[in-house]
Amino acid sequence: MSETKKPTNGFSEALLRRAAPDRAAWEDLVIVPLFAVVVALLLGAAAMLATDVDLATIGRSYVALVSGSVGSVNAISETLTSAIPLTLAGLGIALGFRAGLFNIGAEGQILIGGMAAVVTGFSFPGLPMIVHVPLVLIVGALAGGLYAAIAGWLRAATGAHEVISTIMLNLISYRLVDYMLRLDFIQREGRSDPISKSVLENAELPRLLTWLDPNLRLHAGVFLMIGAVIFIHWLLFKTRMGFEFRASGENPEAARYAGMRAGLVIVLAMGLAGALAGLAGANQVSGVLGRASPGFSAGIGFDAIAVALLGRSHPWGVLLAGLLFGALEAGGRQMQVDAGVSIDLIGIIQALIIVFIAAPLLVRALFPWGFSKAKTSAKE
Amino acid sequence: MFSFKKTLAPTFLATALLAGSGASAFTACQVTDTGGIDDNSFNQTAWKGVLDAQESLGVEGRFLESQAETDYVANINSLVNGGCDIIVTVGFLLGDATAAAAAANPNQAFSIVDYAYDPTIPNVLGQVYATDEAAFLAGYVAAGVSKTGVLGTFGGINIPPVTIFMDGFYRGAMYYNAQNGTNVSVLGWNPETREGLFTNNFDSLDDGRAFAQNLYDEGADIVMPVAGPVGLGSASLANELGQDALMIVGVDADLYLTDPNNSHVYLTSVTKRMDATVTEVIARAMNGTFEGGLMVGTLENGGVDLAPFHDMAERVPAELVTKLEAVRAGIIDGSINVGE
Numbered sequence: 001m002s003e004t005k006k007p008t009n010g011f012s013e014a015l016l017r018r019a020a021p022d023r024a025a026w027e028d029l030v031i032v033p034l035f036a037v038v039v040a041l042l043l044g045a046a047a048m049l050a051t052d053v054d055l056a057t058i059g060r061s062y063v064a065l066v067s068g069s070v071g072s073v074n075a076i077s078e079t080l081t082s083a084i085p086l087t088l089a090g091l092g093i094a095l096g097f098r099a100g101l102f103n104i105g106a107e108g109q110i111l112i113g114g115m116a117a118v119v120t121g122f123s124f125p126g127l128p129m130i131v132h133v134p135l136v137l138i139v140g141a142l143a144g145g146l147y148a149a150i151a152g153w154l155r156a157a158t159g160a161h162e163v164i165s166t167i168m169l170n171l172i173s174y175r176l177v178d179y180m181l182r183l184d185f186i187q188r189e190g191r192s193d194p195i196s197k198s199v200l201e202n203a204e205l206p207r208l209l210t211w212l213d214p215n216l217r218l219h220a221g222v223f224l225m226i227g228a229v230i231f232i233h234w235l236l237f238k239t240r241m242g243f244e245f246r247a248s249g250e251n252p253e254a255a256r257y258a259g260m261r262a263g264l265v266i267v268l269a270m271g272l273a274g275a276l277a278g279l280a281g282a283n284q285v286s287g288v289l290g291r292a293s294p295g296f297s298a299g300i301g302f303d304a305i306a307v308a309l310l311g312r313s314h315p316w317g318v319l320l321a322g323l324l325f326g327a328l329e330a331g332g333r334q335m336q337v338d339a340g341v342s343i344d345l346i347g348i349i350q351a352l353i354i355v356f357i358a359a360p361l362l363v364r365a366l367f368p369w370g371f372s373k374a375k376t377s378a379k380e
Numbered sequence: 381m382f383s384f385k386k387t388l389a390p391t392f393l394a395t396a397l398l399a400g401s402g403a404s405a406f407t408a409c410q411v412t413d414t415g416g417i418d419d420n421s422f423n424q425t426a427w428k429g430v431l432d433a434q435e436s437l438g439v440e441g442r443f444l445e446s447q448a449e450t451d452y453v454a455n456i457n458s459l460v461n462g463g464c465d466i467i468v469t470v471g472f473l474l475g476d477a478t479a480a481a482a483a484a485n486p487n488q489a490f491s492i493v494d495y496a497y498d499p500t501i502p503n504v505l506g507q508v509y510a511t512d513e514a515a516f517l518a519g520y521v522a523a524g525v526s527k528t529g530v531l532g533t534f535g536g537i538n539i540p541p542v543t544i545f546m547d548g549f550y551r552g553a554m555y556y557n558a559q560n561g562t563n564v565s566v567l568g569w570n571p572e573t574r575e576g577l578f579t580n581n582f583d584s585l586d587d588g589r590a591f592a593q594n595l596y597d598e599g600a601d602i603v604m605p606v607a608g609p610v611g612l613g614s615a616s617l618a619n620e621l622g623q624d625a626l627m628i629v630g631v632d633a634d635l636y637l638t639d640p641n642n643s644h645v646y647l648t649s650v651t652k653r654m655d656a657t658v659t660e661v662i663a664r665a666m667n668g669t670f671e672g673g674l675m676v677g678t679l680e681n682g683g684v685d686l687a688p689f690h691d692m693a694e695r696v697p698a699e700l701v702t703k704l705e706a707v708r709a710g711i712i713d714g715s716i717n718v719g720e
Contacts, residue, residue: 068458072461074457074458074461078454078457078458081454082454178580191539192538192539192543192574193537193538193539194537194538194580214484215457215460215461215481215484215485217453217454217457284450288450288453289449289450293449294580294581295414295448295449295581296449296450298447298448298449298450298451299448330454333444333451333454333455333458334458336442336443336444336445337409337442337444337458337459337462338462340442340443342445343444343445343447
């Protein structure tokens with residue numbers, strides 16, 4: 001009986017262990033991601049060379065990558081704007097990793113959370129902003145959480161693996177959004193394509209820097225992001241619930257024998273993860289887009305998996321990884337403008353970073369000197 | 381495909397760092413929709429307009445590809461900050477983002493393909509096309525060529541610049557029926573209910589294949605996909621089935637020329653000369669005659685047209701070609717109303 005209850009097979013257990021390591025492995029935590037980024041940038045340059053881009057252009061494109069991500073107020077504003085949803089959804093996925101759950105469904109949870117937020121956002125004219133904005137965010141988080149809890153419940157009640165069920169829920173959410181966007185009370189008047197009404201002005205997360213330049217898009221969601229990081233850190237490491245999550249993730253058998261209710265932990269962890277993804281969706285429609293249309297999740301839910309892995313499932317690590325991915329997105333845009341390098345290259349660099357993080361042994365083999373030094377300093 | 385080396389050799393770094401210093405040549409910038417710059421059709425045709433301007437007017441061209449619709453505003457913004465003399469946004473879906481950016485930057489010249497603002501915006505020039513005039517001809521000739529008497533069409537997203545192709549195609553086929561006493565039907569679009577087949581994206585070649593397969597299974601032997609690169613998937617299906625079973629009507633560019641791998645499957649293409657209008661807009665911005673408003677491409681001024689039949693010429697009887705010429709003349713002189 002205990003054999004059949006074993007929740008994951010060896011492969012995904014190994015992956016999870018890597019995604020949620022203990023303190024002793026801090027070398028893997030810090031050095032490997034750092035080298036992964038460097039190697040990815042170098043290989044990105046090699047990829048450009050291979051596609052007939054000359055050295056001067058490659059140099060110019062990396063200068064643009066830096067200037068477009070941190071080189072000006074606008075660049076920093078764009079980096080943060082892109083980082084907010086990645087970090088929020090990444091936190092959710094990291095929470096799942098900690099609890100031993102592989103949540104591939106952030107994309108769908110973002111869509112469902114965003115749709116619920118958009119409907120709330122245009123439905124209550126006359127509400128003051130101080131009520132309406134929190135309401136939009138809470139409804140978005142609730143919807144995302146409930147949607148993810150379906151997968152948690154399936155896992156707890158029937159043993160259906162969450163990887164499969166969250167992928168299926170993603171597919172369902174795409175069609176559900178297509179359908180909802182064509183409902184009369186959601187679809188914008190006068191349009192026959194699937195696009196929602198606009199969120200009311202009082203339901204929009206306020207822009208923070210428009211007094212400097214009306215084009216700056218940074219909005220109040222940035223506080224939401226930092227608040228969420230602090231909250232998840234507190235939840236994971238300072239509360240009983242967080243301990244139960246981590247214990248179930250590290251060793252589900254031991255957690256069960258210690259009297260923790262495995263089913264409840266699974267549903268709660270999935271629900272919380274989904275709530276964070278739903279919050280990311282609400283943040284997008286209320287802070288950036290102002291409406292919903294079929295592709296508004298824009299792959300954030302999948303990028304967030306990479307963010308959680310790169311951040312080693314630690315809340316502050318996720319924040320840093322989210323900022324890095326946000327910077328790559330904003331800087332990648334500038335690379336295109338200044339050097340004419342394809343935006344697909346940024347995708348390649350992001351993918352390379354993930355490959356190297358998933359293969360720490362490879363990075364160790366490539367940079368043995370980096371690690372011998374790190375080891376001695378770690379021992380001191 | 382074009383070479384980065386050739387087109388982007390001049391250094392832009394100085395312009396980027398000293399945005400607005402105005403020292404460099406005239407710069408024309410373009411934002412694509414999610415189809416991407418090398419979609420063989422919609423975005424590529426508009427980009428060709430910038431490349432042509434590069435040749436003939438000596439401007440610098442830059443583009444930004446949108447990977448998702450969340451990129452529209454951000455992409456336009458980074459071009460606003462990048463010292464562009466004119467920003468051309470490509471596609472109806474960028475309509476809201478362009479209007480917002482134009483309002484926030486009243487001194488920046490914008491032009492948008494496929495969007496007509498009502499009322500017009502003083503710093504935005506909309507480029508729109510009477511595509512139904514050319515699509516009417518395509519529907520007419522397809523109805524004459526079809527063996528099964530069933531035509532098919534599907535769109536990317538149910539928006540006016542897409543459905544105007546389907547309207548024209550449908551009505552052209554119906555006009556053929558009325559003239560020749562035939563009973564050719566068109567699947568995939570109903571111009572009265574405004575409902576039809578849509579992939580809901582402009583990038584999935586798999587969808588293009590699946591939708592064409594469905595139409596083929598329902599008996600259609602000529603299909604017109606109106607979805608940018610999605611149609612390339614339909615073309616590869618037609619390539620496998622053979623032209624006797626399925627032919628494709630291309631849209632936007634003459635796909636016989638831009639899709640050389642599958643050129644033999646295209647009966648013809650409904651061309652929308654975005655390259656010509658984009659070049660014209662850049663020229664106007666350069667010589668100072670730019671003003672907001674509307675620019676309409678028609679069959680009469682060559683803004684839209686029907687591409688040559690190329691290798692398919694032998695499948696189109698001479699009698700049909702003569703009739704087609706009469707229809708074209710009728711549309712231009714107004715005796716045939718394509719919008720009825």
